[in-house]
Amino acid sequence: MSKSYRVAILGATGAVGTELLELLASRNFPIADLKLLASERSAGKTLNFKGENLVIESVSDRSFENVDIVLASAGGGTSKTWASVAVEKGAVVIDNSSAFRMNPDVPLIVPEVNPEAAATHKGIIANPNCTTILMTLAVWPLHQVKPVKRIIAATYQSASGAGAKAMEEVKIQTAAILQGQQPVAEVLPYPLAFNLFPHNSPLTDVGYCEEELKMVNETRKIFGDQDIRITATCVRVPVLRAHSEAINLEFETPFNPDEARAILSNAPGVKLVEDWQRNYFPMPIDASGKDEVLVGRIRQDISHACGLELWLCGDQIRKGAALNAVQIAELLVEKNLLK
């Protein structure tokens, strides 16, 4: 009989939390015991897991006793408060927040890209930011063949990146506008319905918002290459669930688009989607609910001899968050890296 594990989900009621629950079930993760943790507000509510109603517990010091794996998805503050407690009690924490991502003692992992980093963990493993995960899946297989020197990204990020409440807000705003009323913005800073705006994460003193610097810094850490030059413009768009990215890549020498196509058609976690006859390429509605990041529209950059361009869409909640975390848990099991 193969081993099974005691798992806790911290932040079980959020958009990512409920997806984690669904994925642990559908992927048949070997679970001996599943604990759902959330804030006091949600305690006592139940969520269904494989036909069983599990009662959500309010998180406390004792929550992490007899737990092997914590899947944390309740924001940076909550992770900072509880991750060390969980590690002390013997659990390995897979953290979906940005709290530990750039900590040199914490591996930052996309299982298709740098699974080997898991072996160095000291109790916490960080799940990268959604836009980073999606981009690395498409760029890493090319980088293996010919090192990428520079990345210029522009994103088209859905409301789901700001959580379930933001998705609901966009729907309410949209209905209001269709009825001739003014949209009200409470979750996001500006109305997103029939509108868009540069990503609302805090701005830093280099003129980039935190979301953009995550793409820069996390990609370098995951690739183990501090020399890649990266810039990103991150934009929120009135899409509900999947993120899109326009990616411009520069190499030392030309990268044949057909070669790139062949590489990406066999890349793990990637699905090549391009029908040049029909002008059909990845779209958020096709990426929603899918495990793979959809990549296409691969072409020679006409402005740079060593440039290559591509377009991708990926489910931000799934591979951009929950699925990647569950894959990290599966990796820990497979490589016997749990305590």
Place this chain on the structure above:
Amino acid sequence: MSKSYRVAILGATGAVGTELLELLASRNFPIADLKLLASERSAGKTLNFKGENLVIESVSDRSFENVDIVLASAGGGTSKTWASVAVEKGAVVIDNSSAFRMNPDVPLIVPEVNPEAAATHKGIIANPNCTTILMTLAVWPLHQVKPVKRIIAATYQSASGAGAKAMEEVKIQTAAILQGQQPVAEVLPYPLAFNLFPHNSPLTDVGYCEEELKMVNETRKIFGDQDIRITATCVRVPVLRAHSEAINLEFETPFNPDEARAILSNAPGVKLVEDWQRNYFPMPIDASGKDEVLVGRIRQDISHACGLELWLCGDQIRKGAALNAVQIAELLVEKNLLK
């Protein structure tokens, strides 16, 4: 008494046509006679101009007799059919379609950028594509100070670029989705509500769609500089009326963002919109109905020592089409360039 002119609008009932009518009135263009031309389908209908109901006429050979200026906005096919007829009868045609833009005998004009090109006209002047007009307004003032070497653009284009019917379709699709129904796409190839997709103009054999190559080729022609290297990824987003663009610029030497800011704060047709404290930058809802292109989020590109990035939004129907055409007409009057 100053001179006034006999004007015809070809394609008076479209999204751009109705905007042309509004602008000729609000800008008090010196009109002696105004003729509204459209297809047979719209003939007999009326449109209001300065309190008067004008009857739309079906376009024919005789429509262009005794006309000084034709503002054409009825698609490339209609322009190809009628422009030479109008020129033969003595009119100057300002054409909003792509039919003549790259014709070496036809000046392609953004009045704030290359007004001097108007003097070379032989009867037809082309109005550039919307995305090109918006980009050139922001980039030209910088290019004057330090020549730009490369432009990497990603666009976020509203439904209005595909006409009034596309705007209506997005609203209907959105209402359907909010009611749990499937969206139906008839005007655009795929549902745009809560979705987005690479621009649906025909793909060319270099892997770029026509919309993208317009940004490349038209910008070079307007700037009179065939050496600028340009790439663009054009994307349709579920916004109703204004286009946005993420622009990455490369120069020979570094371009100080504060210098760029000072230049753009005094540039014609440009309004600098950036509040770094509030994380407030140009948004489509703020650009809609405005004459200026809103430009902001100007910053040093952290991936390139000589790189500069900016973000812009502009009303695609207004400055991206109708306003630019009316400004060209005003330029012809001012410079006495009518026949």
